[in-house]
Amino acid sequence: MVAILNIDWQTLADALALGGIYALMAVGIGLVFGVLRLVNFAYGQLIMAGAYALAFGSEWNLPVWVSILFCFGVVLVLSVAMDRLVFRPLRGHAPAVMLVATFAVAYLMQSVALLWFGSLGTIATSLAPLNRPWDIGGVEIRKIAIVSVLVAAACLVLLRLLLDRTSVGLHMRAASMDFLTARMIGVRANRVIGGAVLISGGLAAVVAVMMTVQTPLVTPDFALRDTIVVLAGVVLGGMNRPVSATLGGFTIGFASGLLGGALPTGQSQYLDSFLFVAVILVLLVRPDGIFARSRGGIERV
Protein backbone atom coordinates (compact mmCIF):
# COMPACT_ATOMS: atom_id res chain seq x y z
CA MET A 1 0.00 0.00 0.00
CA VAL A 2 2.83 2.30 0.89
CA ALA A 3 4.45 1.85 -2.47
CA ILE A 4 1.25 2.20 -4.49
CA LEU A 5 0.25 5.53 -3.03
CA ASN A 6 3.81 6.77 -3.34
CA ILE A 7 4.07 7.52 0.36
CA ASP A 8 7.41 7.40 2.08
CA TRP A 9 8.02 6.31 5.65
CA GLN A 10 8.42 9.87 6.86
CA THR A 11 4.92 10.76 5.58
CA LEU A 12 3.49 7.69 7.23
CA ALA A 13 5.19 8.53 10.53
CA ASP A 14 4.02 12.15 10.29
CA ALA A 15 0.48 11.00 9.58
CA LEU A 16 0.56 8.70 12.59
CA ALA A 17 1.91 11.54 14.72
CA LEU A 18 -0.75 13.97 13.53
CA GLY A 19 -3.38 11.30 14.13
CA GLY A 20 -2.05 10.88 17.66
CA ILE A 21 -2.10 14.62 18.39
CA TYR A 22 -5.61 15.01 16.98
CA ALA A 23 -6.74 11.98 18.98
CA LEU A 24 -5.53 13.71 22.15
CA MET A 25 -7.40 16.88 21.18
CA ALA A 26 -10.50 14.80 20.49
CA VAL A 27 -10.20 13.19 23.92
CA GLY A 28 -9.80 16.61 25.54
CA ILE A 29 -12.92 17.87 23.82
CA GLY A 30 -14.76 14.57 24.28
CA LEU A 31 -14.17 14.32 28.05
CA VAL A 32 -15.70 17.72 28.71
CA PHE A 33 -18.51 16.97 26.26
CA GLY A 34 -19.18 13.74 28.12
CA VAL A 35 -19.85 15.37 31.47
CA LEU A 36 -21.14 18.79 30.44
CA ARG A 37 -22.71 18.20 27.00
CA LEU A 38 -20.59 21.17 26.01
CA VAL A 39 -18.47 21.26 22.87
CA ASN A 40 -15.52 23.44 23.76
CA PHE A 41 -14.60 25.38 20.67
CA ALA A 42 -12.06 27.36 22.72
CA TYR A 43 -9.93 24.24 23.15
CA GLY A 44 -7.61 25.38 20.38
CA GLN A 45 -7.05 28.67 22.18
CA LEU A 46 -5.94 26.80 25.30
CA ILE A 47 -3.33 25.12 23.11
CA MET A 48 -2.45 28.53 21.66
CA ALA A 49 -1.91 29.90 25.18
CA GLY A 50 0.30 26.95 26.05
CA ALA A 51 2.28 27.47 22.87
CA TYR A 52 2.82 31.13 23.78
CA ALA A 53 4.04 30.04 27.21
CA LEU A 54 6.60 27.78 25.53
CA ALA A 55 7.60 30.53 23.12
CA PHE A 56 8.16 33.02 25.94
CA GLY A 57 9.96 30.31 27.89
CA SER A 58 12.47 29.96 25.09
CA GLU A 59 12.67 33.73 24.65
CA TRP A 60 13.59 34.13 28.33
CA ASN A 61 16.08 31.24 28.01
CA LEU A 62 14.36 29.10 30.62
CA PRO A 63 15.47 25.46 30.81
CA VAL A 64 13.27 23.19 28.72
CA TRP A 65 11.58 21.49 31.68
CA VAL A 66 10.78 24.85 33.27
CA SER A 67 9.11 26.16 30.14
CA ILE A 68 7.13 22.94 29.80
CA LEU A 69 6.00 23.32 33.41
CA PHE A 70 5.16 26.96 32.67
CA CYS A 71 3.09 25.78 29.68
CA PHE A 72 1.17 23.29 31.84
CA GLY A 73 0.62 25.95 34.50
CA VAL A 74 -0.77 28.50 32.06
CA VAL A 75 -3.07 26.03 30.32
CA LEU A 76 -4.39 24.51 33.55
CA VAL A 77 -5.08 27.91 35.11
CA LEU A 78 -6.88 29.02 31.97
CA SER A 79 -8.93 25.80 31.83
CA VAL A 80 -10.07 26.18 35.41
CA ALA A 81 -10.82 29.87 34.86
CA MET A 82 -12.82 28.98 31.74
CA ASP A 83 -14.78 26.40 33.72
CA ARG A 84 -15.57 28.81 36.54
CA LEU A 85 -16.34 31.89 34.46
CA VAL A 86 -18.05 30.37 31.44
CA PHE A 87 -18.92 26.68 31.73
CA ARG A 88 -20.42 26.84 35.20
CA PRO A 89 -22.87 29.70 34.58
CA LEU A 90 -23.87 28.02 31.31
CA ARG A 91 -24.50 24.60 32.82
CA GLY A 92 -27.89 23.26 31.80
CA HIS A 93 -28.35 25.56 28.83
CA ALA A 94 -29.01 24.17 25.37
CA PRO A 95 -25.91 22.63 23.73
CA ALA A 96 -26.16 25.14 20.88
CA VAL A 97 -26.01 28.07 23.32
CA MET A 98 -22.96 26.59 25.02
CA LEU A 99 -21.24 26.00 21.67
CA VAL A 100 -21.79 29.60 20.61
CA ALA A 101 -20.54 30.79 23.98
CA THR A 102 -17.29 28.84 23.68
CA PHE A 103 -16.97 30.16 20.14
CA ALA A 104 -17.14 33.65 21.65
CA VAL A 105 -14.55 32.72 24.25
CA ALA A 106 -12.30 31.34 21.53
CA TYR A 107 -12.52 34.56 19.58
CA LEU A 108 -12.02 36.59 22.72
CA MET A 109 -8.85 34.72 23.65
CA GLN A 110 -7.56 34.98 20.12
CA SER A 111 -8.15 38.73 20.00
CA VAL A 112 -6.52 39.20 23.40
CA ALA A 113 -3.48 37.34 22.10
CA LEU A 114 -3.52 39.55 19.02
CA LEU A 115 -3.71 42.66 21.19
CA TRP A 116 -0.92 41.60 23.55
CA PHE A 117 1.49 39.72 21.34
CA GLY A 118 0.76 41.12 17.86
CA SER A 119 0.07 39.20 14.70
CA LEU A 120 3.68 38.48 13.71
CA GLY A 121 4.14 35.63 16.15
CA THR A 122 6.84 34.43 18.53
CA ILE A 123 9.12 31.49 17.95
CA ALA A 124 9.36 28.58 20.38
CA THR A 125 12.84 27.07 19.95
CA SER A 126 13.55 25.14 23.14
CA LEU A 127 12.44 21.79 21.77
CA ALA A 128 13.78 22.34 18.25
CA PRO A 129 16.32 19.46 18.47
CA LEU A 130 13.36 17.05 18.33
CA ASN A 131 12.82 18.08 14.73
CA ARG A 132 16.05 16.35 13.66
CA PRO A 133 15.77 12.93 12.08
CA TRP A 134 16.54 9.58 13.64
CA ASP A 135 18.04 6.83 11.54
CA ILE A 136 15.99 3.66 11.98
CA GLY A 137 17.23 0.80 9.84
CA GLY A 138 18.26 3.09 7.00
CA VAL A 139 14.99 5.06 7.10
CA GLU A 140 15.21 8.58 8.49
CA ILE A 141 12.28 9.73 10.56
CA ARG A 142 11.96 12.95 12.54
CA LYS A 143 12.21 12.35 16.26
CA ILE A 144 9.08 14.37 16.99
CA ALA A 145 6.96 12.02 14.90
CA ILE A 146 8.01 9.08 17.04
CA VAL A 147 7.80 11.06 20.27
CA SER A 148 4.27 12.24 19.38
CA VAL A 149 3.06 8.74 18.64
CA LEU A 150 4.54 7.41 21.89
CA VAL A 151 3.27 10.31 24.02
CA ALA A 152 -0.21 10.07 22.51
CA ALA A 153 -0.33 6.33 23.07
CA ALA A 154 0.91 6.72 26.65
CA CYS A 155 -1.66 9.44 27.39
CA LEU A 156 -4.50 7.35 25.99
CA VAL A 157 -3.45 4.27 27.98
CA LEU A 158 -3.12 6.32 31.18
CA LEU A 159 -6.51 7.88 30.58
CA ARG A 160 -8.06 4.46 29.99
CA LEU A 161 -6.57 3.22 33.26
CA LEU A 162 -7.80 6.32 35.08
CA LEU A 163 -11.31 5.92 33.71
CA ASP A 164 -11.46 2.16 34.28
CA ARG A 165 -9.58 1.65 37.53
CA THR A 166 -10.11 4.69 39.75
CA SER A 167 -13.23 5.93 41.49
CA VAL A 168 -12.87 9.36 39.90
CA GLY A 169 -12.86 7.61 36.54
CA LEU A 170 -15.92 5.60 37.47
CA HIS A 171 -17.72 8.77 38.52
CA MET A 172 -16.75 10.43 35.29
CA ARG A 173 -18.08 7.59 33.19
CA ALA A 174 -21.26 7.48 35.23
CA ALA A 175 -21.71 11.23 34.82
CA SER A 176 -21.23 11.07 31.08
CA MET A 177 -23.89 8.36 30.81
CA ASP A 178 -26.53 10.05 32.91
CA PHE A 179 -25.53 13.11 34.85
CA LEU A 180 -28.71 13.47 36.87
CA THR A 181 -28.85 9.87 38.08
CA ALA A 182 -25.14 9.91 38.84
CA ARG A 183 -25.64 12.93 41.07
CA MET A 184 -28.54 11.29 42.82
CA ILE A 185 -26.44 8.32 43.84
CA GLY A 186 -23.71 10.48 45.26
CA VAL A 187 -21.37 11.52 42.47
CA ARG A 188 -20.16 15.03 43.20
CA ALA A 189 -20.88 17.10 40.13
CA ASN A 190 -18.29 19.79 40.67
CA ARG A 191 -15.53 17.33 41.41
CA VAL A 192 -16.25 15.25 38.31
CA ILE A 193 -16.52 18.29 36.09
CA GLY A 194 -13.41 19.81 37.66
CA GLY A 195 -11.56 16.55 37.04
CA ALA A 196 -12.64 16.39 33.41
CA VAL A 197 -11.68 20.03 32.85
CA LEU A 198 -8.25 19.51 34.43
CA ILE A 199 -7.49 16.36 32.43
CA SER A 200 -8.69 18.06 29.29
CA GLY A 201 -6.44 21.05 30.09
CA GLY A 202 -3.48 18.77 30.74
CA LEU A 203 -3.98 17.14 27.36
CA ALA A 204 -4.13 20.60 25.75
CA ALA A 205 -0.74 21.38 27.30
CA VAL A 206 0.71 18.10 25.98
CA VAL A 207 -0.63 18.93 22.53
CA ALA A 208 0.83 22.45 22.78
CA VAL A 209 4.29 21.04 23.53
CA MET A 210 4.21 18.65 20.59
CA MET A 211 2.72 21.12 18.15
CA THR A 212 5.29 23.82 18.84
CA VAL A 213 8.01 21.37 17.82
CA GLN A 214 6.34 20.87 14.44
CA THR A 215 5.30 24.52 13.99
CA PRO A 216 7.59 26.70 16.12
CA LEU A 217 6.02 29.97 14.96
CA VAL A 218 3.28 30.77 17.48
CA THR A 219 0.63 33.22 16.21
CA PRO A 220 -2.77 34.18 17.70
CA ASP A 221 -4.50 31.72 15.35
CA PHE A 222 -2.22 28.85 16.40
CA ALA A 223 -4.17 25.56 16.47
CA LEU A 224 -7.34 27.25 15.17
CA ARG A 225 -7.45 25.24 11.97
CA ASP A 226 -6.54 22.10 13.90
CA THR A 227 -9.49 22.63 16.24
CA ILE A 228 -11.88 22.90 13.31
CA VAL A 229 -10.43 19.74 11.78
CA VAL A 230 -10.62 17.87 15.10
CA LEU A 231 -14.23 18.96 15.66
CA ALA A 232 -15.07 17.62 12.20
CA GLY A 233 -13.23 14.45 13.21
CA VAL A 234 -15.27 14.15 16.39
CA VAL A 235 -18.50 14.41 14.39
CA LEU A 236 -17.05 11.96 11.87
CA GLY A 237 -16.29 9.41 14.56
CA GLY A 238 -19.50 9.92 16.51
CA MET A 239 -19.95 12.43 19.31
CA ASN A 240 -21.88 10.31 21.74
CA ARG A 241 -19.10 8.06 22.94
CA PRO A 242 -15.60 9.26 23.94
CA VAL A 243 -14.02 6.24 22.24
CA SER A 244 -15.64 6.92 18.87
CA ALA A 245 -14.79 10.62 19.17
CA THR A 246 -11.15 9.76 19.82
CA LEU A 247 -11.03 7.32 16.92
CA GLY A 248 -12.60 10.01 14.73
CA GLY A 249 -9.89 12.47 15.81
CA PHE A 250 -7.19 9.96 15.01
CA THR A 251 -8.74 9.08 11.65
CA ILE A 252 -8.98 12.65 10.46
CA GLY A 253 -5.45 13.45 11.63
CA PHE A 254 -4.06 10.37 9.95
CA ALA A 255 -6.00 11.07 6.75
CA SER A 256 -4.88 14.67 6.78
CA GLY A 257 -1.22 13.72 7.21
CA LEU A 258 -1.41 11.04 4.53
CA LEU A 259 -3.24 13.28 2.05
CA GLY A 260 -0.80 16.11 2.72
CA GLY A 261 2.08 13.82 1.78
CA ALA A 262 0.40 12.01 -1.09
CA LEU A 263 -1.16 14.90 -3.00
CA PRO A 264 0.97 16.18 -5.87
CA THR A 265 2.28 19.71 -5.36
CA GLY A 266 -0.27 21.25 -7.73
CA GLN A 267 -3.15 19.96 -5.65
CA SER A 268 -1.79 20.09 -2.13
CA GLN A 269 -3.38 23.49 -1.61
CA TYR A 270 -6.76 21.78 -1.94
CA LEU A 271 -5.96 19.47 1.00
CA ASP A 272 -8.72 21.00 3.15
CA SER A 273 -11.30 20.59 0.41
CA PHE A 274 -10.45 16.92 -0.11
CA LEU A 275 -10.44 16.29 3.62
CA PHE A 276 -13.76 17.98 4.40
CA VAL A 277 -15.52 16.63 1.31
CA ALA A 278 -14.47 13.17 2.48
CA VAL A 279 -15.93 13.94 5.92
CA ILE A 280 -19.24 15.03 4.40
CA LEU A 281 -19.38 11.98 2.11
CA VAL A 282 -18.82 9.64 5.04
CA LEU A 283 -21.49 11.43 7.06
CA LEU A 284 -23.88 11.00 4.13
CA VAL A 285 -23.59 7.24 4.60
CA ARG A 286 -23.30 7.19 8.40
CA PRO A 287 -24.88 10.31 9.89
CA ASP A 288 -24.19 9.15 13.44
CA GLY A 289 -20.48 8.71 12.82
CA ILE A 290 -18.41 5.82 11.55
CA PHE A 291 -17.53 4.47 14.96
CA ALA A 292 -20.91 5.00 16.58
CA ARG A 293 -22.33 1.80 17.97
CA SER A 294 -25.98 2.14 17.15
CA ARG A 295 -28.46 4.78 16.16
CA GLY A 296 -28.74 7.06 19.13
CA GLY A 297 -32.29 7.34 20.39
CA ILE A 298 -33.89 10.58 21.38
CA GLU A 299 -32.48 11.96 24.59
CA ARG A 300 -35.22 11.91 27.19
CA VAL A 301 -35.58 14.62 29.74
Added chain:
Amino acid sequence: MRRLSTWLELAAPAALVVLAALLGTSASQSNQTYFIDTLVKVAIVVALYVFIGNSGVLSFGHISFVALGAWTAGVLSVPVAEKSAIMPNLAHFLHATAVGNVPSLALAAAAGAVCALVFGLPLMRLSGLAAGIATFAMLEIVHNLLRYYEKIGPGLNTFSSVPQTTGIGQATIGALIAVAVAFAYQRSRYGRTLRATREDPAAASATGISIYTQRLIAFVLSGALAGFAGGLYVHFLPLNTEVVYLDLTFITLAMLVVGGATSLWGAVVGALSVSALDSFLAAAENGVTIAGHTLDLPAGTRLVVVGVLMAVVLIVRPTGITGGREFHLPRRGR
Protein backbone atom coordinates in the same frame (compact mmCIF):
# COMPACT_ATOMS: atom_id res chain seq x y z
CA MET B 1 -55.70 43.72 17.35
CA ARG B 2 -54.19 40.41 16.36
CA ARG B 3 -53.82 41.63 12.77
CA LEU B 4 -51.99 44.69 14.01
CA SER B 5 -49.51 42.75 16.13
CA THR B 6 -48.79 40.48 13.15
CA TRP B 7 -47.98 43.39 10.92
CA LEU B 8 -45.89 44.99 13.64
CA GLU B 9 -43.64 41.92 13.48
CA LEU B 10 -42.75 43.04 9.96
CA ALA B 11 -43.13 46.79 10.38
CA ALA B 12 -40.98 47.20 13.48
CA PRO B 13 -37.78 45.64 12.09
CA ALA B 14 -38.39 47.31 8.71
CA ALA B 15 -38.82 50.67 10.42
CA LEU B 16 -35.52 50.19 12.26
CA VAL B 17 -33.78 49.44 8.97
CA VAL B 18 -35.27 52.55 7.37
CA LEU B 19 -34.30 54.62 10.40
CA ALA B 20 -30.69 53.43 10.13
CA ALA B 21 -30.77 54.24 6.42
CA LEU B 22 -32.11 57.76 7.08
CA LEU B 23 -29.37 58.35 9.65
CA GLY B 24 -26.92 57.09 7.03
CA THR B 25 -28.04 59.53 4.34
CA SER B 26 -27.49 62.43 6.70
CA ALA B 27 -24.02 61.23 7.71
CA SER B 28 -20.86 62.52 6.05
CA GLN B 29 -19.45 60.67 3.05
CA SER B 30 -16.76 58.91 5.10
CA ASN B 31 -19.16 57.80 7.82
CA GLN B 32 -21.72 56.62 5.30
CA THR B 33 -19.68 53.49 4.59
CA TYR B 34 -20.32 52.38 8.18
CA PHE B 35 -24.07 52.62 7.58
CA ILE B 36 -23.90 50.73 4.28
CA ASP B 37 -21.78 48.06 5.96
CA THR B 38 -24.33 47.83 8.77
CA LEU B 39 -27.24 47.41 6.36
CA VAL B 40 -25.43 44.64 4.48
CA LYS B 41 -24.74 42.94 7.82
CA VAL B 42 -28.48 43.21 8.65
CA ALA B 43 -29.17 41.22 5.49
CA ILE B 44 -26.57 38.59 6.44
CA VAL B 45 -27.83 38.27 10.03
CA VAL B 46 -31.45 37.97 8.85
CA ALA B 47 -30.30 35.19 6.51
CA LEU B 48 -28.65 33.45 9.47
CA TYR B 49 -31.81 33.93 11.50
CA VAL B 50 -34.00 32.20 8.92
CA PHE B 51 -32.12 28.97 9.56
CA ILE B 52 -30.63 29.23 13.05
CA GLY B 53 -33.51 31.09 14.65
CA ASN B 54 -36.30 28.92 13.31
CA SER B 55 -34.53 25.56 13.54
CA GLY B 56 -32.47 26.04 16.72
CA VAL B 57 -29.54 24.39 14.92
CA LEU B 58 -26.33 26.38 14.80
CA SER B 59 -24.54 27.10 11.58
CA PHE B 60 -20.98 28.27 11.36
CA GLY B 61 -21.07 27.83 7.61
CA HIS B 62 -23.42 30.49 6.31
CA ILE B 63 -20.58 32.84 5.50
CA SER B 64 -19.61 30.36 2.80
CA PHE B 65 -22.90 31.21 1.05
CA VAL B 66 -22.10 34.90 1.47
CA ALA B 67 -18.67 34.25 -0.05
CA LEU B 68 -20.14 32.27 -2.92
CA GLY B 69 -22.76 34.93 -3.59
CA ALA B 70 -20.05 37.58 -3.56
CA TRP B 71 -17.94 35.59 -5.98
CA THR B 72 -20.88 34.95 -8.33
CA ALA B 73 -22.01 38.56 -8.40
CA GLY B 74 -18.45 39.84 -8.50
CA VAL B 75 -17.12 37.67 -11.32
CA LEU B 76 -20.20 38.27 -13.44
CA SER B 77 -20.30 42.03 -13.01
CA VAL B 78 -16.69 42.99 -13.57
CA PRO B 79 -16.69 44.58 -17.09
CA VAL B 80 -15.39 42.15 -19.74
CA ALA B 81 -12.55 44.49 -20.68
CA GLU B 82 -11.13 44.47 -17.16
CA LYS B 83 -11.53 40.79 -16.40
CA SER B 84 -8.15 39.60 -17.65
CA ALA B 85 -6.35 42.19 -15.55
CA ILE B 86 -7.55 40.91 -12.18
CA MET B 87 -8.61 37.37 -13.07
CA PRO B 88 -6.17 36.12 -15.72
CA ASN B 89 -7.02 32.43 -15.27
CA LEU B 90 -10.79 32.79 -15.43
CA ALA B 91 -12.72 30.05 -17.22
CA HIS B 92 -13.73 31.04 -20.73
CA PHE B 93 -17.49 31.31 -20.38
CA LEU B 94 -17.15 33.44 -17.26
CA HIS B 95 -14.66 35.58 -19.09
CA ALA B 96 -17.03 36.36 -21.92
CA THR B 97 -20.12 37.23 -19.87
CA ALA B 98 -20.94 40.28 -17.84
CA VAL B 99 -24.34 41.02 -16.36
CA GLY B 100 -25.95 44.05 -14.78
CA ASN B 101 -26.43 44.84 -11.14
CA VAL B 102 -29.84 43.29 -10.49
CA PRO B 103 -29.24 40.04 -12.43
CA SER B 104 -25.93 39.62 -10.63
CA LEU B 105 -27.72 39.82 -7.27
CA ALA B 106 -30.35 37.31 -8.39
CA LEU B 107 -27.63 34.93 -9.56
CA ALA B 108 -25.81 35.39 -6.25
CA ALA B 109 -28.96 34.33 -4.42
CA ALA B 110 -29.31 31.34 -6.75
CA ALA B 111 -25.70 30.32 -6.13
CA GLY B 112 -26.24 30.50 -2.36
CA ALA B 113 -29.39 28.38 -2.64
CA VAL B 114 -27.76 25.71 -4.81
CA CYS B 115 -24.73 25.52 -2.52
CA ALA B 116 -26.99 25.23 0.52
CA LEU B 117 -28.96 22.45 -1.14
CA VAL B 118 -25.84 20.48 -2.06
CA PHE B 119 -24.36 20.73 1.43
CA GLY B 120 -27.69 20.57 3.22
CA LEU B 121 -28.64 17.18 1.75
CA PRO B 122 -25.99 15.35 3.78
CA LEU B 123 -25.57 17.79 6.69
CA MET B 124 -29.23 18.13 7.66
CA ARG B 125 -29.37 14.41 8.37
CA LEU B 126 -27.07 14.88 11.35
CA SER B 127 -28.35 15.53 14.84
CA GLY B 128 -28.63 19.21 15.75
CA LEU B 129 -25.29 19.69 17.50
CA ALA B 130 -23.31 17.55 15.06
CA ALA B 131 -24.90 19.44 12.15
CA GLY B 132 -23.80 22.74 13.67
CA ILE B 133 -20.21 21.59 13.95
CA ALA B 134 -20.20 19.94 10.54
CA THR B 135 -21.14 23.25 8.89
CA PHE B 136 -17.55 24.25 9.60
CA ALA B 137 -16.57 21.68 6.98
CA MET B 138 -18.67 23.62 4.48
CA LEU B 139 -17.01 26.91 5.42
CA GLU B 140 -13.57 25.37 5.01
CA ILE B 141 -14.32 23.75 1.66
CA VAL B 142 -15.77 26.91 0.10
CA HIS B 143 -13.03 29.11 1.54
CA ASN B 144 -10.35 26.75 0.32
CA LEU B 145 -11.78 26.52 -3.20
CA LEU B 146 -12.38 30.24 -3.64
CA ARG B 147 -8.92 30.99 -2.33
CA TYR B 148 -7.02 28.79 -4.74
CA TYR B 149 -9.24 27.99 -7.70
CA GLU B 150 -8.52 30.86 -10.04
CA LYS B 151 -10.81 29.70 -12.82
CA ILE B 152 -13.80 30.97 -10.89
CA GLY B 153 -12.47 34.19 -9.43
CA PRO B 154 -9.50 36.27 -8.36
CA GLY B 155 -8.13 33.66 -5.94
CA LEU B 156 -5.91 35.35 -3.40
CA ASN B 157 -6.34 38.76 -4.99
CA THR B 158 -8.83 41.37 -3.95
CA PHE B 159 -12.01 41.77 -6.00
CA SER B 160 -11.41 45.15 -7.57
CA SER B 161 -13.32 46.70 -10.52
CA VAL B 162 -16.72 45.43 -9.39
CA PRO B 163 -19.16 48.29 -10.06
CA GLN B 164 -19.91 49.83 -6.66
CA THR B 165 -23.66 49.86 -6.93
CA THR B 166 -24.37 49.14 -3.27
CA GLY B 167 -24.84 52.62 -1.94
CA ILE B 168 -27.10 53.47 0.94
CA GLY B 169 -30.15 52.99 -1.32
CA GLN B 170 -29.37 49.50 -2.56
CA ALA B 171 -28.20 48.38 0.88
CA THR B 172 -31.48 49.53 2.41
CA ILE B 173 -33.59 47.84 -0.24
CA GLY B 174 -31.50 44.69 0.14
CA ALA B 175 -31.91 44.60 3.92
CA LEU B 176 -35.67 45.22 3.56
CA ILE B 177 -35.99 42.38 1.04
CA ALA B 178 -34.21 40.05 3.47
CA VAL B 179 -36.49 41.13 6.33
CA ALA B 180 -39.62 40.69 4.19
CA VAL B 181 -38.59 37.22 3.01
CA ALA B 182 -37.76 36.14 6.55
CA PHE B 183 -41.15 37.44 7.74
CA ALA B 184 -43.02 35.66 4.96
CA TYR B 185 -41.18 32.45 5.78
CA GLN B 186 -41.79 32.56 9.50
CA ARG B 187 -45.51 33.20 9.01
CA SER B 188 -45.76 30.38 6.49
CA ARG B 189 -46.65 26.79 7.23
CA TYR B 190 -43.01 25.77 6.79
CA GLY B 191 -41.71 28.33 9.27
CA ARG B 192 -44.24 27.29 11.89
CA THR B 193 -43.49 23.62 11.34
CA LEU B 194 -39.75 24.18 11.72
CA ARG B 195 -40.25 26.14 14.93
CA ALA B 196 -42.31 23.25 16.24
CA THR B 197 -39.33 20.93 15.65
CA ARG B 198 -37.13 23.43 17.46
CA GLU B 199 -39.35 23.45 20.54
CA ASP B 200 -39.82 19.70 20.78
CA PRO B 201 -38.24 17.44 18.16
CA ALA B 202 -39.82 14.30 19.55
CA ALA B 203 -43.36 15.69 19.61
CA ALA B 204 -42.91 17.24 16.17
CA SER B 205 -41.82 13.99 14.56
CA ALA B 206 -44.62 12.21 16.37
CA THR B 207 -47.12 14.43 14.55
CA GLY B 208 -45.62 13.40 11.22
CA ILE B 209 -43.26 16.29 10.57
CA SER B 210 -40.04 15.42 8.77
CA ILE B 211 -37.38 17.37 10.67
CA TYR B 212 -34.92 16.70 7.86
CA THR B 213 -37.12 18.19 5.13
CA GLN B 214 -38.11 21.23 7.18
CA ARG B 215 -34.52 22.00 8.13
CA LEU B 216 -33.43 21.58 4.53
CA ILE B 217 -36.07 24.03 3.27
CA ALA B 218 -34.94 26.66 5.76
CA PHE B 219 -31.29 25.96 4.99
CA VAL B 220 -31.80 26.52 1.27
CA LEU B 221 -33.88 29.67 1.80
CA SER B 222 -31.35 31.16 4.17
CA GLY B 223 -28.58 30.10 1.78
CA ALA B 224 -30.31 32.12 -0.93
CA LEU B 225 -30.60 35.16 1.34
CA ALA B 226 -26.97 34.83 2.42
CA GLY B 227 -25.86 34.58 -1.21
CA PHE B 228 -27.92 37.66 -2.01
CA ALA B 229 -26.29 39.52 0.90
CA GLY B 230 -22.90 38.43 -0.42
CA GLY B 231 -23.82 39.98 -3.76
CA LEU B 232 -24.68 43.23 -2.01
CA TYR B 233 -21.37 43.05 -0.14
CA VAL B 234 -19.17 42.64 -3.20
CA HIS B 235 -20.89 45.58 -4.87
CA PHE B 236 -19.96 47.66 -1.84
CA LEU B 237 -16.40 46.66 -0.92
CA PRO B 238 -13.51 45.11 -2.83
CA LEU B 239 -13.50 41.76 -0.99
CA ASN B 240 -11.01 38.98 -0.73
CA THR B 241 -11.46 35.49 0.67
CA GLU B 242 -10.27 36.45 4.15
CA VAL B 243 -13.02 39.08 4.56
CA VAL B 244 -15.73 36.45 4.11
CA TYR B 245 -14.33 33.87 6.52
CA LEU B 246 -14.03 33.37 10.27
CA ASP B 247 -14.10 37.00 11.42
CA LEU B 248 -17.37 37.64 9.58
CA THR B 249 -18.75 34.33 10.88
CA PHE B 250 -17.96 35.42 14.39
CA ILE B 251 -19.29 38.95 14.16
CA THR B 252 -22.56 37.97 12.47
CA LEU B 253 -23.19 35.15 14.96
CA ALA B 254 -22.46 37.60 17.75
CA MET B 255 -25.05 39.99 16.29
CA LEU B 256 -27.68 37.27 16.08
CA VAL B 257 -27.02 35.97 19.58
CA VAL B 258 -26.79 39.38 21.23
CA GLY B 259 -30.06 40.46 19.65
CA GLY B 260 -31.86 37.22 20.35
CA ALA B 261 -31.60 34.35 17.90
CA THR B 262 -35.21 33.23 17.95
CA SER B 263 -36.91 36.32 16.52
CA LEU B 264 -36.63 38.47 13.43
CA TRP B 265 -36.84 41.52 15.66
CA GLY B 266 -33.89 40.17 17.67
CA ALA B 267 -31.84 39.58 14.51
CA VAL B 268 -32.36 43.14 13.30
CA VAL B 269 -31.86 44.75 16.71
CA GLY B 270 -28.73 42.69 17.27
CA ALA B 271 -27.28 43.48 13.85
CA LEU B 272 -27.89 47.20 14.27
CA SER B 273 -26.70 47.52 17.86
CA VAL B 274 -23.57 45.38 17.52
CA SER B 275 -22.80 47.12 14.22
CA ALA B 276 -23.09 50.49 15.90
CA LEU B 277 -20.71 49.41 18.65
CA ASP B 278 -18.38 47.72 16.19
CA SER B 279 -18.27 50.74 13.86
CA PHE B 280 -17.61 53.05 16.78
CA LEU B 281 -14.73 50.88 17.98
CA ALA B 282 -13.35 50.56 14.46
CA ALA B 283 -13.35 54.34 14.21
CA ALA B 284 -11.80 54.58 17.68
CA GLU B 285 -8.99 52.29 16.61
CA ASN B 286 -8.07 55.02 14.13
CA GLY B 287 -8.63 57.71 16.76
CA VAL B 288 -11.83 59.71 17.30
CA THR B 289 -12.45 62.91 19.16
CA ILE B 290 -15.47 63.01 21.44
CA ALA B 291 -16.25 66.14 23.41
CA GLY B 292 -12.67 67.33 23.27
CA HIS B 293 -11.12 64.03 24.34
CA THR B 294 -9.25 61.95 21.81
CA LEU B 295 -9.93 58.24 22.06
CA ASP B 296 -7.32 56.08 20.38
CA LEU B 297 -7.70 52.36 20.98
CA PRO B 298 -5.09 49.79 19.96
CA ALA B 299 -5.93 47.70 16.87
CA GLY B 300 -7.80 44.54 17.82
CA THR B 301 -9.87 46.08 20.63
CA ARG B 302 -13.00 45.63 18.50
CA LEU B 303 -13.02 41.86 18.58
CA VAL B 304 -12.14 41.76 22.28
CA VAL B 305 -15.07 44.01 23.20
CA VAL B 306 -17.52 42.20 20.92
CA GLY B 307 -16.27 38.84 22.24
CA VAL B 308 -16.80 39.93 25.86
CA LEU B 309 -20.23 41.33 25.02
CA MET B 310 -21.29 38.12 23.31
CA ALA B 311 -20.05 35.89 26.14
CA VAL B 312 -21.68 38.09 28.79
CA VAL B 313 -25.02 38.23 26.98
CA LEU B 314 -24.99 34.45 26.57
CA ILE B 315 -24.29 33.88 30.23
CA VAL B 316 -26.57 36.54 31.69
CA ARG B 317 -29.38 36.52 29.16
CA PRO B 318 -29.06 33.59 26.74
CA THR B 319 -32.17 34.63 24.85
CA GLY B 320 -30.57 37.92 23.79
CA ILE B 321 -31.48 41.53 24.51
CA THR B 322 -34.91 41.20 22.94
CA GLY B 323 -35.54 37.99 24.85
CA GLY B 324 -35.88 36.25 21.49
CA ARG B 325 -39.41 37.58 21.13
CA GLU B 326 -40.95 39.47 18.27
CA PHE B 327 -41.68 43.15 18.64
CA HIS B 328 -44.82 43.75 20.68
CA LEU B 329 -46.47 46.84 22.08
CA PRO B 330 -46.21 47.19 25.83
CA ARG B 331 -49.39 45.84 27.42
CA ARG B 332 -51.53 48.21 29.40
CA GLY B 333 -51.28 47.61 33.12
CA ARG B 334 -54.19 45.75 34.56
